[in-house]
Amino acid sequence: MKYASNPDTITRDYFDSLLLETRYIDSVLPSTKMTLFGEVFETPIMTAALSHLNNTTTEGMAVYAKGAKLSNAVHWVGMGEDEELERVVATGAKSIKIIKPHADNAEVFRKIEHALSLGCFAIGMDTDHAFNSEGGYDNVMGLPMKPKSSAEIAEFVQAAKVPFIVKGVLSPRDAEKCAKAGCAGIVVSHHHGMVQYSVPPLMVLQDILSAVGNEMEVFIDCGIVSGMDAYKCLALGAKAVSVGRHLMPLLKQGPEAVSQRINEMTAELAGIMARTGVKTLEDMDSTIIHRRNF
Numbered sequence: 001m002k003y004a005s006n007p008d009t010i011t012r013d014y015f016d017s018l019l020l021e022t023r024y025i026d027s028v029l030p031s032t033k034m035t036l037f038g039e040v041f042e043t044p045i046m047t048a049a050l051s052h053l054n055n056t057t058t059e060g061m062a063v064y065a066k067g068a069k070l071s072n073a074v075h076w077v078g079m080g081e082d083e084e085l086e087r088v089v090a091t092g093a094k095s096i097k098i099i100k101p102h103a104d105n106a107e108v109f110r111k112i113e114h115a116l117s118l119g120c121f122a123i124g125m126d127t128d129h130a131f132n133s134e135g136g137y138d139n140v141m142g143l144p145m146k147p148k149s150s151a152e153i154a155e156f157v158q159a160a161k162v163p164f165i166v167k168g169v170l171s172p173r174d175a176e177k178c179a180k181a182g183c184a185g186i187v188v189s190h191h192h193g194m195v196q197y198s199v200p201p202l203m204v205l206q207d208i209l210s211a212v213g214n215e216m217e218v219f220i221d222c223g224i225v226s227g228m229d230a231y232k233c234l235a236l237g238a239k240a241v242s243v244g245r246h247l248m249p250l251l252k253q254g255p256e257a258v259s260q261r262i263n264e265m266t267a268e269l270a271g272i273m274a275r276t277g278v279k280t281l282e283d284m285d286s287t288i289i290h291r292r293n294f
Contacts, residue, residue, distance in 0.1 A: 227268020
């Protein structure tokens with residue numbers, strides 16, 4: 001098959017190339033409950049760390065958070081002003097704040113402290129916004145960015161005082177560096193195709209898991225639109241998955257619509273777990289997955 005250069009297309013094709021076997025005998029009704037960093041959630045289907053949702057609808061980030069809270073799902077928060085994060089946390093959603101790799105580390109530490117003061121139960125950094133596509137450093141919304149060293153990430157880990165997560169990992173090499181820096185987790189992601197021909201996150205997942213073992217939690221982002229997509233990620237070893245762009249069109253309908261879709265995807269996931277003999281998320285089994293080669 002001749003792939004397009006668009007990583008989103010490549011990622012979708014990879015998802016669709018994975019097939020499942022069924023296991024009915026001795027199967028039971030499953031549980032989708034997940035424990036993460038001491039918090040219990042009803043689903044491993046999380047929101048993604050989106051930003052600038054107020055361009056979509058008024059108070060978009062708060063609507064997004066309320067939807068996660070209604071479903072008792074993990075809520076991730078991307079780039080935004082301090083006041084926006086305050087409104088998000090005020091919804092009661094259990095939130096993880098992701099900070100951009102600001103060139104000025106003082107701003108990174110300030111944002112870590114702010115997220116801590118609000119009670120975010122984990123904090124992280126979106127490392128893949130370090131460069132632009134022209135060989136220079138990135139600039140996001142007028143703010144200069146810069147890549148971070150392993151030593152700098154270790155400093156952020158220490159400053160966070162809660163689990164620290166790096167988003168934008170797409171190689172075993174970066175995963176190993178995150179583990180050595182003391183990160184509690186990574187998000188395997190190509191950031192909606194930031195680089196053409198990026199490997200699908202799910203394709204590189206098992207190599208990353210082999211590299212870091214049980215040293216940290218490994219999450220998957222990009223292109224997840226169904227309970228089946230989530231199941232494939234979980235079966236191949238991800239702790240949980242993030243869904244972002246798939247939920248964005250629902251924001252204008254309010255948090256109930258966001259929650260309803262998360263619940264629908266969770267029900268789809270449970271249905272597949274039942275039909276493949278998976279009782280809990282801890283019982284996920286990669287041998288259920290087969291790669292199409294015909």
